[in-house]
Amino acid sequence: MDRNALYQVLDDYLHALDKGDASAVNWSDHPLTSENNVMLERGDGVWQTIDRLGEYQLRFADSQTGGIGYFGTIVEPMEESAFSLRLKVDDDGKVSESEMVIVRNSDSGLVLPNPQFYTKPILEANAQAPSSRAEMERLSNGYFETLELNDGEIHTRFHPDCNRVENGFQSTNAPENAGIIPTTGMGCEEQFRLGFYRYDDRLRARRFPLIDEERGIVMAHGFIDHCGALDRYQLTNGKWVESFIRRPHSFYLAEIFKIDHGMICQIEANFITVPYHMPSPWDAL
Template identity: 80%
Template sequence: MNREALYAVLESYLAALACKDASAVPWASDARHSENNVMLEPGDGVWQTIERLGDYRLIFADTRTGGVGYFGTVIEPREESAFTLRLKVNDAGEVTESEMVIVRNSDSGLVLPNPRFWTKPILEADAEAPVSREEMIRLSNGYFETLELNDGEIHTRFHPDCDRVENGFQSTNNHEADFMPTTRMGCEEQFALGWYRYDDRLRGRRFPLVDEERGIVLAHGFIDHCGALDRYQLTNGEWVDSFIRRPHTFYLAEIFKIDHGMIRQIEANFITVPYHMKSPWDGQ
C-alpha cells in the first residue's frame, strides 16, 4: 500500500479509538491486538477508558511491509500518557496487527519528571541523505548493542546534535534538568562514559517498521536488569551507584531518525513489565 492509503487506515483507527468503537476498525479475520505486551480482544483496555487523544502526533509508514506507526498521547481519567501505536495493514486495507504501548505513569515503575509532548520537525521531515533499509536497521540495532552492558564502546554512529526523548522527558542536552547526572550530556557522550552498565540484556529486538523516505526505524524490545550490580566505574574513572537494584524489565517502543548515516533523534516510550516477560509477538 502507498503512504496515503496507510495513513488513511491509521486515521480511521484513531477516530474509532477516540469514539471507543473498535467495531469501526476494518479488522482482518485473523487480526491480533496487544496493549502493553498483553494480547487483548479489540475493544478491551484503553478502548473502554479513553477520553480523547492528546495534541501531540507523529505518523510514519513502511510502504514495503504495510506498516504504519503513531507516537502521541492518550488521555484517560486522571492522566495523559505517552502512547505508541503500530499497525500492520494487508492489501485489502484490513488491520492484521495492532500493538500499543501506553505509559501510564501512575502504574509505572519509573516516573520521569515533568513529561512534555511536542512535535519535533526533525522527525517530520524527509531524510536529507537517506541510507539503505538494511543500514538503517544496522544503526538502530547498533544503538541497542551500545546500550547492552554499556562499557563505553560505541557500536553505531551518532549525529553530533543527536537528542533523545524518553516518555516525554528529554534525557540528553537538557540543561534544565538534574534527574540524572547525564541528562546534560549528548547521546554519544553518555554512552562513551559507560553510564548504562546496569542494562544487562536487550532482548527480543524487533524492527517491524522502517520508513525509508523519512529515515525512521520503529523498534520494539526488552531491557532486563538483574539488579546485582552495585557500584561500578565509569570510563572517566569515577565510581557511581547502580540506578536499578532489583530484578526488573522494561518493554519499549523506540524510533530512530537516521540521516546522513547517523542517528539524529531518538523517541522512546517504555514501561515496566514482569521480569523476563516474553513478547506475545515473537515469544522472546
C-alpha cells in the same frame, strides 16, 4: 499500499479509538491486538477508558511491509499518557495487527518527571540523505548493542546534535534536568562513552517491524533486562557511581530512530516496567 493509503487507515483507526469504538475499525478476519505486551480482544483495554487522543501526533509508514507507526498521547480519566502504536495492514487494506504501548505513570515503576509532548521538526521531515533499509536497521540495532552492557564502546553512529526523548522526558542536552539524572546535560554519544548505563544487562527480543525509508525512521520493539546485582561501578572517566536499579526488573519499549546521512539524529522512546524476563507474545507468532 502507498503512504497516503496507509495514513488513511491510520486516520480511520485513530478516529475509532478517539471515540472508543473498536467496531468502527476495518479489521482483518483474525487480527492480533496487544496493549502493553499482553494480547487482548478487540475493544478491550484502552478502548474502554479513553477520553480522547492528545494533541501530539507523529506518524510514519512503511509502504513495503504495510506497517504504520504513531507516537502521541492518550487522555484517560486519571492522566495523559505517552502512547505508541504500530499497525500492520494486509493487502486488502484491513488492520491485521495492532500493538500499543501506553506509559501510564500511575502504574509505572519508573516515573520520569514533567513529560512534555511536542512536535519535533526533525522527525516530521524527510531524510536529506537516506540510507538503505539494511543500513537503517544496522544502525538501530547498533544503538541497542551500545546500550547493552554499556562499557563505553560505540556500535553505531551518532550525529553530533543527536537528542533523545524518553516517555516525554528530554534525557540528552538538557542540563536543567541534570539534578534528576546526572547525564542529561550530555549528548547521546558522550553519555554512552561514559558507560553510564552499565546496569543494562540485556536488550533482548529486538524487533524492527517498520522502516520508513523516505522519512528515515526505524521503529523498534524490545526489552531491557536488569538483574539488579550491580551496586557501585566505575565510569570510563574514573568516577564511581551507584546503580539506579537494584532489583530484578525489565522494561518493554517502543522506540524510533531518525537516521539521516548515515547517523542517528533523534531518538524517541516509550517504555514501561514489566515483570522480569517477561516474554513478548509477538515472538511466538
